[in-house]
Amino acid sequence: xxxxxxxxxxxxxxxxxxxxxxxxxxxxxxxxxxxxxxxxxxxxxxxxxxxxxxxxxxxxxxxxxxxxxxxxxxxxxxxxxxxxxxxxxxxxxxxxxxxxxxxxxxxxxxxxxxxxxxxxxxxxxxxxxxxxxxxxxxxxxxxxxxxxxxxxxxx
Amino acid sequence: xxxxxxxxxxxxxxxxxxxxxxxxxxxxxxxxxxxxxxxxxxxxxxxxxxxxxxxxxxxxxxxxxxxxxxxxxxxxxxxxxxxxxxxxxxxxxxxxxxxxxxxxxxxxxxxxxxxxxxxxxxxxxxxxxxxxxxxxxxxxxxxxxxxxxxxxxxxxx
Numbered sequence: 001x002x003x004x005x006x007x008x009x010x011x012x013x014x015x016x017x018x019x020x021x022x023x024x025x026x027x028x029x030x031x032x033x034x035x036x037x038x039x040x041x042x043x044x045x046x047x048x049x050x051x052x053x054x055x056x057x058x059x060x061x062x063x064x065x066x067x068x069x070x071x072x073x074x075x076x077x078x079x080x081x082x083x084x085x086x087x088x089x090x091x092x093x094x095x096x097x098x099x100x101x102x103x104x105x106x107x108x109x110x111x112x113x114x115x116x117x118x119x120x121x122x123x124x125x126x127x128x129x130x131x132x133x134x135x136x137x138x139x140x141x142x143x144x145x146x147x148x149x150x151x152x153x154x155x
Numbered sequence: 156x157x158x159x160x161x162x163x164x165x166x167x168x169x170x171x172x173x174x175x176x177x178x179x180x181x182x183x184x185x186x187x188x189x190x191x192x193x194x195x196x197x198x199x200x201x202x203x204x205x206x207x208x209x210x211x212x213x214x215x216x217x218x219x220x221x222x223x224x225x226x227x228x229x230x231x232x233x234x235x236x237x238x239x240x241x242x243x244x245x246x247x248x249x250x251x252x253x254x255x256x257x258x259x260x261x262x263x264x265x266x267x268x269x270x271x272x273x274x275x276x277x278x279x280x281x282x283x284x285x286x287x288x289x290x291x292x293x294x295x296x297x298x299x300x301x302x303x304x305x306x307x308x309x310x311x312x
Binding site for chain 1: 194195197199200249250253280281282284285287288289290291292293294295296297298
């Protein structure tokens with residue numbers, strides 16, 4: 001069988017602003033801005049929903065959602081110890097689409113669902129890096145990890 | 156076994172079941188009210204919330220015995236109301252639902268909020284609804300939906 005497995009790429013940019021609490025080492029996401037080129041947007045209401053939801057999953061991946069594995073088994077067994085973002089963690093999100101119809105796509109469309117998840121984690125990791133003034137080399141950048149990084153660099 | 160009596164979606168009901176059963180199992184398996192969703196089964200996600208005397212409660216954490224004499228409303232009962240109509244249209248207008256699994260719980264939580272605070276601020280909405288998790292929407296559209304419902308349904312709550 002022959003064919004093009006990846007006929008099109010979609011593109012996006014995510015900007016994330018965070019605050020850092022030097023006492024508790026907690027991160028608060030203040031605001032996010034995103035722009036995507038997904039060809040022609042077929043249904044903007046659903047597309048914005050996918051964009052918001054994907055970005056928040058990406059943010060969670062970057063600073064909250066720690067999945068531990070020990071002896072080949074997951075250590076998180078429930079939503080009480082695998083923390084995903086709640087209403088209180090969700091920042092205001094502003095999203096814009098670049099209208100750039102893709103000639104080989106149905107009605108000019110390209111894929112968009114997964115794309116919106118990709119940028120959130122690196123964007124928040126870099127924002128945290130800037131906020132704390134130390135390199136973040138691992139995600140999720142949990143308060144425990146941030147405390148380690150800051151205290152390690154001190155010595 | 157003594158039967159347990161309560162009001163369910165506007166009707167008096169009596170059930171002869173183990174009083175330690177979780178309310179969610181009674182609602183889903185005994186009354187076939189499948190709009191009550193089980194997400195985590197331990198009170199973390201809010202997918203299973205129902206109204207108990209007008210307040211949202213996690214039906215996965217509530218033993219059947221505790222509802223004796225109380226009024227329970229599930230999404231199936233709530234959908235017959237004008238308030239539901241306003242909330243449903245608001246959720247549809249802004250896309251407050253993506254996969255939809257959390258939606259019955261979100262609508263019930265929104266009803267619980269608006270019936271006690273008809274014009275909540277954004278912070279109040281977020282604080283009240285924070286027991287309900289959503290993986291798809293990013294929450295922003297749900298907050299907007301509740302704000303729209305609060306405006307368009309002014310006087311209903």
